[in-house]
Each structure stands twice: as C-alpha cells, then as structure tokens.
Amino acid sequence: MYATNYHRASSVEEAVGLASEDAKYLAGGQTLIPTMKQRLAAPSDLIDLRHVAAMQGIKVEGDKVRIGAAVTHAEVAASAAVRGVCAALCDLAAHIGDPHVRHMGTIGGSIANNDPAADYPAALLALKADIITNNRRIGADEFFAGMFETALDEGELVTAVELTAPAKAGYAKFRNPASRYALTGVFVARLGDGSVRVAVTGAGSDGVFRQSEMEAALASNFSADALSGISVDPSNLMADLHATAEYRANLVKVMAKRALIAAG
Amino acid sequence: MASVSMTVNGKAVSGQCEDRTLLVQFIRENLNLTGTHVGCDTSQCGACVVHVDGKAVKSCTMLAVQANGSEVLTIEGLASGGELHPVQAAFKAHHGLQCGFCTPGMIMAATDMIKRHGGKLDEKTVRDELDGNICRCTGYHNIVKAILAAAEEMGSTRQAAE
Numbered sequence: 447m448y449a450t451n452y453h454r455a456s457s458v459e460e461a462v463g464l465a466s467e468d469a470k471y472l473a474g475g476q477t478l479i480p481t482m483k484q485r486l487a488a489p490s491d492l493i494d495l496r497h498v499a500a501m502q503g504i505k506v507e508g509d510k511v512r513i514g515a516a517v518t519h520a521e522v523a524a525s526a527a528v529r530g531v532c533a534a535l536c537d538l539a540a541h542i543g544d545p546h547v548r549h550m551g552t553i554g555g556s557i558a559n560n561d562p563a564a565d566y567p568a569a570l571l572a573l574k575a576d577i578i579t580n581n582r583r584i585g586a587d588e589f590f591a592g593m594f595e596t597a598l599d600e601g602e603l604v605t606a607v608e609l610t611a612p613a614k615a616g617y618a619k620f621r622n623p624a625s626r627y628a629l630t631g632v633f634v635a636r637l638g639d640g641s642v643r644v645a646v647t648g649a650g651s652d653g654v655f656r657q658s659e660m661e662a663a664l665a666s667n668f669s670a671d672a673l674s675g676i677s678v679d680p681s682n683l684m685a686d687l688h689a690t691a692e693y694r695a696n697l698v699k700v701m702a703k704r705a706l707i708a709a710g
Numbered sequence: 711m712a713s714v715s716m717t718v719n720g721k722a723v724s725g726q727c728e729d730r731t732l733l734v735q736f737i738r739e740n741l742n743l744t745g746t747h748v749g750c751d752t753s754q755c756g757a758c759v760v761h762v763d764g765k766a767v768k769s770c771t772m773l774a775v776q777a778n779g780s781e782v783l784t785i786e787g788l789a790s791g792g793e794l795h796p797v798q799a800a801f802k803a804h805h806g807l808q809c810g811f812c813t814p815g816m817i818m819a820a821t822d823m824i825k826r827h828g829g830k831l832d833e834k835t836v837r838d839e840l841d842g843n844i845c846r847c848t849g850y851h852n853i854v855k856a857i858l859a860a861a862e863e864m865g866s867t868r869q870a871a872e
C-alpha cells in the first residue's frame with residue numbers, strides 16, 4: 447500500500463470539505479483497502495465515514511425505508527424493521543461476502559463502487575430506490591451508469607438510500623464459490639403501483655441492468671411460470687473464466703425463477 | 711505518522727504507526743501479538759480475524775487508525791486465568807486443526823458466530839458462517855464438529871447459570 451493520510455470525519459459537511467481530486471472516502475474499506483493493498487488505488491487522503499452520525503441508522507415509517515449510507519450489510523441483514531417490509535433486502539445483505547466482510551462493508555460503499563457483480567445494485571435498481579447525496583436525490587435508473595460507473599460527481603457523497611416497500615420482492619444469486627460475489631443475481635419486485643421491475647447483476651457486460659422482456663411477461667402474471675417462454679439473449683452478457691455468456695444467459699432465467707419463488 | 715490508542719485484550723495500549731499501517735501489522739509488529747495471522751493479500755482467508763468493538767473483522771482489511779479508540783480482542787485474549795476458552799478447548803478435544811495456521815482466525819470467527827446465534831447452531835449454519843475462513847488442511851469436518859460442541863457446551867453453561 448502506498449502512503450496515505452487518514453482523516454476521521456464527524457459530519458457530512460466535514461467529509462465533503464475534506465474531499466479533493468486525489469482523496470477517497472473510506473466506508474467499510476472492504477473494497478477500497480484490498481484495492482490499495484494491491485496498489486491499484488493510491489488515494490493521497492482517506493476520509494473515514496464510519497463516525498458520521500447522519501449516515502448511520504435505518505428508519506422504517508409505514509412503507510418508507512431510509513438506510514444510512516454507512517449502515518453495514520450485517521445491520522441490514524439483522525434489521526427486523528426492514529424484514530417487516532422487504533425481507534428480500536435482508537436476505538440479500540445476509541449473503542454478501544462472509545460475516546467479517548458484512549460487519550464492515552456498507553450499502554453506500556457498495557453502490558458507490560458499483561462492481562458489476564455486487565448485490566445491492568440489483569436490489570436498488572429493481573426497487574426503484576433513490577440515492578441521496580450531500581446535494582441531491584438520484585433515481586437508481588440514473589445512478590448506476592455502467593461497470594464501476596455511477597452518476598456521482600467528483601467528491602459527491604452518498605448519505606442515504608431511500609425506497610418505498612414493494613408489494614412483493616425476491617432475490618436469488620448464483621454465487622461465485624471463490625469470491626462470493628454474484629456470478630449472476632436477479633432481483634424481482636412488484637412495486638406498490640403494480641409495476642414490475644427485474645434487475646440483473648453479475649451478468650451484464652456493462653454492469654447491472656433491467657430485463658425488460660421479463661418485466662413485460664411478469665406484468666400480468668408475477669410468477670415463475672410466466673418466464674417459461676423467455677430465452678435470454680447472451681450477446682450483451684459477460685464472459686470470463688468462470689462462465690460463458692450463454693451460461694450466464696441461462697442463469698439469468700434460472701435465478702429470476704428462483705427469485706420469484708422466494709418472492710412468494 | 712499517527713498515534714493510535716486502543717484497548718487490546720483488556721489492556722490500554724498506544725503506539726505510533728503510519729496511517730497506512732494495517733491493524734494486523736500493528737497487532738503483530740507493534741504489540742508483538744503474533745497469534746493473529748496473515749494468510750493472503752486478498753481479504754479472503756480469515757486467518758487475521760479479530761474482534762473490534764465486539765464484532766469479528768478481518769484485521770488485514772482495516773487500518774490501525776480506523777481502530778483508534780476501539781476495543782480489540784485477539785486470540786491471545788480469549789483464555790482466562792490459564793484456562794482455555796471453551797472454543798479453544800473444543801478445537802483441541804475434536805482435533806479441529808492440523809498445521810494450525812488458520813486456527814486463530816477460525817476460533818475468533820467461531821466465538822463471534824456462537825455469540826450472534828446465542829449458542830443455537832446446526833451444521834449448515836456453521837458451514838455457511840465459515841465462508842470467510844479458509845483452511846488448507848482439515849477439510850473443515852473437525853472444525854465444524856468443534857464449533858458445534860463448543861456452542862452446545864456454552865449454551866448449557868449459560869442455562870446452568872440462569
């Protein structure tokens with residue numbers, strides 16, 4: 447790891463004030479520190495977000511859910527309040543990495559990083575969540591802009607995620623057994639207004655995406671049977687040593703069906 | 711350089727280190743507590759697991775400065791009064807190790823999982839909970855056995871104490 451300067455921010459304003467072109471926010475560090483150890487990142491300064499009170503905590507009021515950006519995967523997994531309105535989100539958080547990673551890793555860090563195989567991007571895209579930053583609100587459709595790319599400006603800080611509880615939702619992930627990331631993961635949701643959204647992670651060559659064919663098929667029949675006629679086109683899917691694009695195409699369908707069964 | 715202070719195994723410690731110093735380096739090199747191991751450089755093996763403020767974390771994936779002001783528990787802090795912690799005793803009794811390299815991390819992960827599950831564990835849960843701890847020797851079988859036995863024993867002592 448190259449030398450760096452550590453700062454512990456205690457408020458959103460302080461964190462944003464410390465930001466600069468060569469600085470990086472440090473949340474759980476479960477992506478950033480391994481990357482720095484490999485010398486693939488060399489920020490001049492690190493701005494620790496774990497002590498910013500305004501970025502902590504989960505609030506559920508009726509069907510409105512607000513999760514602070516510095517909330518860990520373990521906290522979401524264990525939240526009875528979130529489980530009451532969207533159990534799929536808790537189950538997703540409970541299967542990120544391993545227990546030690548979940549004790550540190552945060553929802554804000556996960557979505558700001560937007561790894562093409564990360565779990566949260568699929569959930570937030572399917573649930574039509576809003577990403578709240580220090581100066582604006584960004585819809586998930588706009589936020590996830592491609593592989594490791596987001597709509598965040600330089601130095602912009604994610605402070606929270608807000609969403610409305612869905613009528614039904616489910617997530618299924620085929621784990622890469624070595625990394626625990628999604629080889630393919632599918633989050634399905636039927637929102638309160640009746641619309642259906644299907645988001646796929648781990649498979650797209652440009653990061654998380656919505657599967658519109660499935661969304662159309664599920665609009666009238668929100669069940670695994672509705673997908674039997676669909677064949678997923680592999681042409682825009684990722685291929686690597688773990689799986690071919692064709693294999694991932696098949697996984698998209700299998701995971702979507704499992705997610706629908708989980709949604710009940 | 712940063713000055714860090716933390717409580718390690720119940721004792722207040724402080725020291726100087728670079729901002730980039732990993733918690734595991736601080737524990738091993740500044741404090742000479744070499745029971746916490748480093749088995750990889752990709753944050754995957756779990757040989758470095760310690761508890762920070764009561765939670766199991768990978769000390770190779772946290773900076774020492776991040777733990778400034780925290781309470782840290784390492785493998786050296788588990789036994790009390792010369793008596794092995796029930797999880798340590800179970801690893802010994804059930805032969806839950808061969809070379810022993812992964813063992814400190816395994817035991818710290820095990821004590822954390824037993825605490826979170828209130829002693830109620832089954833084989834599948836233990837295996838899932840060991841996702842972040844790799845053992846190249848044992849095939850895990852006796853590690854799982856040891857953790858189940860320790861969970862049961864700790865559960866029954868808790869009941870007896872109630």
Ligand SMILES: Cc1cc2nc3c(=O)[nH]c(=O)nc-3n(C[C@H](O)[C@H](O)[C@H](O)COP(=O)(O)OP(=O)(O)OC[C@H]3O[C@@H](n4cnc5c(N)ncnc54)[C@H](O)[C@@H]3O)c2cc1C
Pocket residue numbers: 470471472473474475476477478479480495515516541542543544547550551552553554555556558559561563564565566602603604605625626627628752753754
């Ligand atoms: C062994 C292992 C297994 C894993 N398995 C999975 C898995 O199965 N699924 C999965 O989804 N992930 C997995 N991860 C990644 C994990 O979920 C990380 O916690 C997450 O990707 C990043 O969150 P963090 O809080 O650790 O962020 P950090 O590592 O601290 O930061 C990541 C990036 O986001 C930026 N950032 C952080 N917070 C903010 C913010 N609030 N606003 C703006 N920018 C910010 C940082 O500057 C940095 O560039 C795994 C990690 C490890 C080490």
Ligand code: FES
Pocket residue numbers: 747748749750751752753754755756757758759768769770771
């Ligand atoms: S040394 Fe920390 S996970 Fe391998």
Ligand code: FES
Pocket residue numbers: 806807808809810811812813844845846847848
């Ligand atoms: S006993 Fe050798 S690595 Fe686990």
